[in-house]
Amino acid sequence: MKTTYLxxxxxxxxxxxxxxxFAQPALPAAPSQAPIDGGLSLLAAAGGAYAIKKLREKKNQEEELP
Structure with a gap:
């Protein structure tokens, strides 16, 4: 009886x-992409405004020369 119980x-x-x-944990997920709606859009808008300003300044300088 003891053997059966054991x-x-x-x-x-x-x-x-x-x-x-438990098995080993899974690999970490892929990193999230850069948020375009954050400060990056403001930086792009500021860069565009700066480019337009420089183009206008260049155009005004060319008009003054002749």
Whole structure:
């Protein structure tokens, strides 16, 4: 009787403990992309405004020369 009880206890312990074994975690997710709606759009708008200003200044200088 003791042998049967010991075998049954061993098997049930192994079954219960194997369900709590965890696998290795998955690889981390891909990094998120750069947010275009943040400060990057303001930087692009400021760059465009600066380019327009420089083009107008260049045009005015060319008109004054002749």
């Amino acid at each position: 075998i049954l206890l061993t098997i049930s312990t192994l079954i219960i403990t194997t369900s709590s074994v």
